[in-house]
Amino acid sequence: MGPLDESRMMDPSPKVLDAIRFVLVETTHSGNLGAVARAMKTMGLRRLDLVNPRSSPDAEAVARAAGADDLLATARTHRALVDALRGCRLVVGSSARPRTVEWPLLEPADCARRLLAEAREGEVALVLGRERSGLTNEELARCHFLTRIPTDPGFSSLNLAAAAQIFAYEIRRAWRADAEPPPVASGWDPAPPEVLEGFHAHLAQTMVDTGFCDPAQSRKLRQRLRRLFNRARPDRVELNILRGILSAAQGRKTPARFRKTDSPTDSRGQAAEVSEE
């Protein structure tokens, strides 16, 4: 199982993700509605709530949703923020700029962990404000925590959907970390030392046979090649390929065997022995 292969993961209760809603307040551009839906759906989130959207989900929204328009279709629309937050035990508001009033401020990763932890207990919400002006102080006062994505102080203008993507990404990350066994570097099995030794002996002999170097003077050179292949940590198939190349260099193959004039039975060549992955 690869580190990112979720299809074979034990189901870490996707229902918990359904307890997390993204609430968009007075979004101006319908394209952003679609892009937020897409950002959410890629991360397994489905619950979208709209407060007084300035444009309704139109063709532009559906185009930008790129297949996530089911989230637009099931999104609920509210007149007031308080309606969109109904039933939520935890509300976190996204704030683009530092506020005059001190408020508990979470990094996106901490925000994600907290939303996820409380989503196991009940409904939770992340609130994202208007494209230009964000959330008002009154709206922020409805939130238990604020969260802010760290940006370059000289250019902090995050797109609404880009911010939603980062929060959704962090939520999925926290969700996977909860559920997944620690990643294993998989599918790759470096050859054991004795097999690597055989390769190095073959390489050294080939270097002599081809006239590349004087065996009496090439100790340092061989060390250097050992260091190179120790970094690469070849597996058995790779060593077989390399040894095939060395054998050919030693003159045990003839280039003529692949020419058109050869019999077809010769044309498979050494490559066929090692080409299966």
Add this chain to the structure above:
Amino acid sequence: MGPLDESRMMDPSPKVLDAIRFVLVETTHSGNLGAVARAMKTMGLRRLDLVNPRSSPDAEAVARAAGADDLLATARTHRALVDALRGCRLVVGSSARPRTVEWPLLEPADCARRLLAEAREGEVALVLGRERSGLTNEELARCHFLTRIPTDPGFSSLNLAAAAQIFAYEIRRAWRADAEPPPVASGWDPAPPEVLEGFHAHLAQTMVDTGFCDPAQSRKLRQRLRRLFNRARPDRVELNILRGILSAAQGRKTPARFRKTDSPTDSRGQAAEVSEE
């Protein structure tokens, strides 16, 4: 001082961010060019390289850049990926789907840490592919690592700019965490892609010249060798050694030159050219 107040942070060398380039391959929608520029600039990244863009930075791109159009103006356009990667010591490719060929795969956070660590030593690149089809296997074979953003298996359709935003966010996150950088295995300077390309061309030719394989049938084999040497990341001296061995295998050296009967002036051999460490 709040945890997110960067304006009062000690300057953790923003120059290192300038050594990180985002390379976009054959981007179709100009809007995405602008959105990627905005995503990068919010995180303090500035260096954008375009390979064969299908649309040029137009009004739509500038609109979506929302103030990051300076990155579009200074973006360099290239005909081939290898040109966009010139001078890079580390190349990471973004892959939306699992590949048949195993390739070292990084999570975005690890990708960011690695890019940042090596950006202290030289130029590094993150390569993002086409909106619909991503990067080809040949393009991925130019990369030392792949990185993939974990998504919902049922809907993995990340927007290009959304992916760029996540990577840029993770890079800034690593950069902020990194006031004192982890020690990098230093004094080691991997050869840039264009030099590695020369080696791979030489290797392929030698495989044909020595009769090891049929050029028409060895594509997969060559991919496999690329993967091996991408793991090893040879430096220039090592590539010189390997190319010396290849030249010898091609018959440009004669084994006789090291035999006792040879004149002493010949006995220094090729090894002397490369044995200094």
